[in-house]
Amino acid sequence: MSILAIGLMSGTSVDGIDAVLVEIKGSQENIEVEIKDSIETKYTLEERKELLRVSTEETSDLQSISSMNFYLGKKYGEVVNNLLKKSGYTFLDIHFVSSHGHTIFHQPYKGSKTLDKANTLQIGDISAIADTTNIAVVGDFRTADMAAGGHGAPLTSYIDYLLFSNRDTSRVIQNIGGIGNVTYIPKNAKREQIVSFDTGPGNMVIDEVVFRVSDQKETYDKDGQYARKGKVNEDLMLFLNGHEYLQVKPPKTTGREVFGSHFVDQIFGKFGHLDANDLIATVSDWTAVTITDSYKKFLISKGNELDEVVIGGGGSYNPYLLERIAYHLPDVKVGIHEDYGISSDLKEAMGFALLGYQCLKGEYNQLPSATGAEHSVIMGKISYTQPEAFDRMIAVRRD
Amino acid sequence: MSILAIGLMSGTSVDGIDAVLVEIKGSQENIEVEIKDSIETKYTLEERKELLRVSTEETSDLQSISSMNFYLGKKYGEVVNNLLKKSGYTFLDIHFVSSHGHTIFHQPYKGSKTLDKANTLQIGDISAIADTTNIAVVGDFRTADMAAGGHGAPLTSYIDYLLFSNRDTSRVIQNIGGIGNVTYIPKNAKREQIVSFDTGPGNMVIDEVVFRVSDQKETYDKDGQYARKGKVNEDLMLFLNGHEYLQVKPPKTTGREVFGSHFVDQIFGKFGHLDANDLIATVSDWTAVTITDSYKKFLISKGNELDEVVIGGGGSYNPYLLERIAYHLPDVKVGIHEDYGISSDLKEAMGFALLGYQCLKGEYNQLPSATGAEHSVIMGKISYTQPEAFDRMIAVRRD
Numbered sequence: 199m200s201i202l203a204i205g206l207m208s209g210t211s212v213d214g215i216d217a218v219l220v221e222i223k224g225s226q227e228n229i230e231v232e233i234k235d236s237i238e239t240k241y242t243l244e245e246r247k248e249l250l251r252v253s254t255e256e257t258s259d260l261q262s263i264s265s266m267n268f269y270l271g272k273k274y275g276e277v278v279n280n281l282l283k284k285s286g287y288t289f290l291d292i293h294f295v296s297s298h299g300h301t302i303f304h305q306p307y308k309g310s311k312t313l314d315k316a317n318t319l320q321i322g323d324i325s326a327i328a329d330t331t332n333i334a335v336v337g338d339f340r341t342a343d344m345a346a347g348g349h350g351a352p353l354t355s356y357i358d359y360l361l362f363s364n365r366d367t368s369r370v371i372q373n374i375g376g377i378g379n380v381t382y383i384p385k386n387a388k389r390e391q392i393v394s395f396d397t398g399p400g401n402m403v404i405d406e407v408v409f410r411v412s413d414q415k416e417t418y419d420k421d422g423q424y425a426r427k428g429k430v431n432e433d434l435m436l437f438l439n440g441h442e443y444l445q446v447k448p449p450k451t452t453g454r455e456v457f458g459s460h461f462v463d464q465i466f467g468k469f470g471h472l473d474a475n476d477l478i479a480t481v482s483d484w485t486a487v488t489i490t491d492s493y494k495k496f497l498i499s500k501g502n503e504l505d506e507v508v509i510g511g512g513g514s515y516n517p518y519l520l521e522r523i524a525y526h527l528p529d530v531k532v533g534i535h536e537d538y539g540i541s542s543d544l545k546e547a548m549g550f551a552l553l554g555y556q557c558l559k560g561e562y563n564q565l566p567s568a569t570g571a572e573h574s575v576i577m578g579k580i581s582y583t584q585p586e587a588f589d590r591m592i593a594v595r596r597d
Numbered sequence: 598m599s600i601l602a603i604g605l606m607s608g609t610s611v612d613g614i615d616a617v618l619v620e621i622k623g624s625q626e627n628i629e630v631e632i633k634d635s636i637e638t639k640y641t642l643e644e645r646k647e648l649l650r651v652s653t654e655e656t657s658d659l660q661s662i663s664s665m666n667f668y669l670g671k672k673y674g675e676v677v678n679n680l681l682k683k684s685g686y687t688f689l690d691i692h693f694v695s696s697h698g699h700t701i702f703h704q705p706y707k708g709s710k711t712l713d714k715a716n717t718l719q720i721g722d723i724s725a726i727a728d729t730t731n732i733a734v735v736g737d738f739r740t741a742d743m744a745a746g747g748h749g750a751p752l753t754s755y756i757d758y759l760l761f762s763n764r765d766t767s768r769v770i771q772n773i774g775g776i777g778n779v780t781y782i783p784k785n786a787k788r789e790q791i792v793s794f795d796t797g798p799g800n801m802v803i804d805e806v807v808f809r810v811s812d813q814k815e816t817y818d819k820d821g822q823y824a825r826k827g828k829v830n831e832d833l834m835l836f837l838n839g840h841e842y843l844q845v846k847p848p849k850t851t852g853r854e855v856f857g858s859h860f861v862d863q864i865f866g867k868f869g870h871l872d873a874n875d876l877i878a879t880v881s882d883w884t885a886v887t888i889t890d891s892y893k894k895f896l897i898s899k900g901n902e903l904d905e906v907v908i909g910g911g912g913s914y915n916p917y918l919l920e921r922i923a924y925h926l927p928d929v930k931v932g933i934h935e936d937y938g939i940s941s942d943l944k945e946a947m948g949f950a951l952l953g954y955q956c957l958k959g960e961y962n963q964l965p966s967a968t969g970a971e972h973s974v975i976m977g978k979i980s981y982t983q984p985e986a987f988d989r990m991i992a993v994r995r996d
Contacts, residue, residue, distance in 0.1 A: 248712050258659040260652075260718075264702040268714035271744065303663040313647050315667035319659075325741035329974060342724035342982050345670065560987030575728060575982040583741050583974040588959030592994075 199223075201594050202234070202287065204278050204333075205551030206297040208270075208322065212249050214240040215274065216547040217281045219292075222555050229360050231552060235285035236544055239277050252321075253302040263302065263321065270300055271323035275330020289332045293590050296554025296578075297327055297337040298546070304340075306349035318350045325581040334582035334591035336554035342578065343564050348571030349451075355381040355394040355568035357549030361540060363387050368503040370493060372523075374400040374513020377452060378489055381568070382497055385505070393497070394568040395448035398441070398488035399457040401513050403481045406462040411474035422518025425482040428475030437468060438484040448496050449570065485513075486522035493527070510535040510542040554578060558594040600993050601633070601686065603677050603732075604950030605696040607669075607721065609775035609853055610800060610911065611648050612816075613639040614673065615946040616680045618691075621954050628759055630951060634684035635943050638676050651720075652701040652853060662701065662720065669699055670722035674729020688731045692989050695953025695977075696726055696736040697945070703739075703852045705748035717749045724980040733981035733990035735953035741977065742963050747970030750850040754780045754793040754967035756948035760939060762786050767902040769892060771922075773799040773912020774945075776851055777888050780967065781896055784904075792896070793967035794847035797840070797887035798856040800911050802880045803918075805861040810873035821917025824881040827874030836867060837883040847895050848969035884912075885921035892926070909934040909941035953977060957993040 200223045207216045218236040222229065241249065251257045252266050278295055282288060299320030308314050324337040340350035358371040358381040371381045378397035404425075405418045419425055441461075443452055469477065498504055507530055513519050514534040524532040535542040556563035557578035564577050582588045599622045606615045617635040621628065640648065650656045651665050677694055681687060698719030707713050723736040739749035757770040757780040770780045777796040803824075804817045818824055842851055868876065897903055906929055912918050913933040923931040934941035955962035956977035963976050981987045 244712065253659075255659050260654050260657040260662065260702050261704065261708065263659065263662060264704065264716040264718035265708060265710075265713050267718065268716040268740070268744065269712050271740075272714065303659050305660065305663070309660065309664060311664075313643065313668050314664050315671065317660075317663040317667040319663035319666065323740050323744065324978060325737070325974075325976070326744035329741060329744035338724070338978075341667070341670075341722050342728060342980065345667065345722065345725040345728040346982070560981065560984050560991075562984070575724075576984070576987065577724070577982075578980070579723060579737075580979040581741065581977070582959070583745065583976075585959050585961070585975065588975065592959075595991075 201293045203551040204295045205547040207547040208300040218544045218547040237281040267321040267323045271326025275327045278331045295335045296550045328581045328583045334587045336578045338579045339577040342575045346571040346575045348569030356565045367505045369506045372509045374511040376402045396451045397492040402457045422516045424478040425518040428479030431480045434469045434480045490526035507532045600692045602950040603694045604946040606946040607699040617943045617946040636680040666720040666722045670725025674726045677730045694734045695949045727980045727982045733986045735977045737978045738976040741974045742968045745970040745974045747968030748850040751778045751793045753948045766904045768905045771908045773910040775801040795850045796891040801856045821915045823877040824917040827878030829882050830879045833868045833879045889925035906931045
């Protein structure tokens, strides 16, 4: 029996909501997923403003948090209904919706007050989605991992495992967003063999350099055109390679506080006189090196095989970056998600559909090795508001 | 097959947590429930202070809301574990836990901002309870009703209906917790004839007045002793009777935001010079009046028969309050839950076990006639973090 589900993702960039309708077959080790349709819904300016306000400690308030939880739940429900209309399916065809919700707070460590706990808060009430759609909804995944002592992130490692584990091929799945993150999946992997960490910068340094040399007119190096016109400066490369994060052993995570504008200030302080395209070429090649050196230093040199690199995120649309990664890994096949029939843009929404599927089956859908949790958990909360939605949900279990 | 469940209730009075272990048999129309064991856990002063701080618009903040959601979830989990230890059962015996959570915000109407929605916010993360207990947890009931246009309250109406409906006697079941709530069950009632609404304050105003006049040394008027020593002040009574909530037609709900410390600030602002016992006597008698006037205005004057009042909640232990209610209703029999063989202290926790039971069976567990919802819904969210917890939960469905 095949299951039809809708996955919903609202990213921390507060751009909008990705919704994807998928067909899922099989279970944990042999899961198959096929995208049937999708829809992208931008947040309005007012919604974006309010979400940013509610997610900011200084401007947030109790009433708005509670109210936006319902507003978003209803909005996500309408997104589902719009996707159904577009696709020609009806709610009666759909077994469940799975929603990430929108993160308004995430603190993966205990604070200083005696009652503090590590915590995370996603809004977009799943019962409001269920009532708006007449479909059972799974959501609010991160809290279970965090209750088990995990960081509540990354959740995509498990998704990568479901999508890319292969009996004969050892793969890394490399996301290149603002930050670079890798999930290593050895051939014929068991869950506990999965390794995941942040490799370093993704597009963050490249984008900031482009932003500055273009007098704030451009925000990224489209198609790697500027990098391709420049040439790598060895002194700058030497300086960049000295960054201490590259020496830190995994598990490790990083962010804008390490590779943001402060770091780019240092680059311009010492190398601001260089040709703009040379600057872009160098930080681009260096970004590739941080990724490939991570594999060499922390995976391959430890005896881990590596056959294929599968790149996703915004960086997968920068051919220069891809070429440099391939150049630094001559014996490894380098491709992008789309080469495997998976849309990089929709992977997260699709991934949450899979997490919901596992939840409804009563199967673990998290990796303690990736999140740092003390034990495996089934993440997700479930809501259905109508007996018929309950009945369709039950079918997932019987599969 | 009989089901073992644990119900958890944390009331708006922020006293503590009631936990009750019950055996449940049968289904909706022929449900049987028997209490096996129970435990009462007081909040510490620090917990109470923090919960009140987090529930107050002016002092609440994003980090604390998110953190207390986890803190309470873990605390509720420990309460369950303590009850199990006391009872001699283990988590392997229990099919599910059902938790009300702690309400930190409740606004059953749309606010003035364009993105506002009616909303309610209960904390005490159910995945944190599930991880702490290794039992499946149902909770966060109110949001589904509110998403369907209801007031998210009262939820216990259908429990009252099951426990108290009678072929020959028309009854009101009056709960006096922080807030006062009534369920009217006419003789030989059908589900859709049940009427329920919040009458106004329960113990909330009395308790806060006692707290202030005792220099924060006492939290309630034990046995109504202070009220009995005082006398009702007519000016204050007139002021109190002017409260607009008393004129609002049912269905209606209210909470701490209406009858909490802000309101008591107003009382002290105008009448702080009165004798302490007179203050207590007046707010106590007024509380009785808000209850009895609700019956007169919204039930009896509409032609509804009323034979018996069955009082429950903390207020049922305040003989002064009971006397005043009886005084204002000379032709009606006034009793307490225990007169009917039902523990008032445990009724709510027991009630939430029944709501969870219905949720897991995929059956409606709400009355639109009581909450004002546009349609019937199944309330509740479900979380289980271990496959074995999932398996035990499934047994409820098969029953």
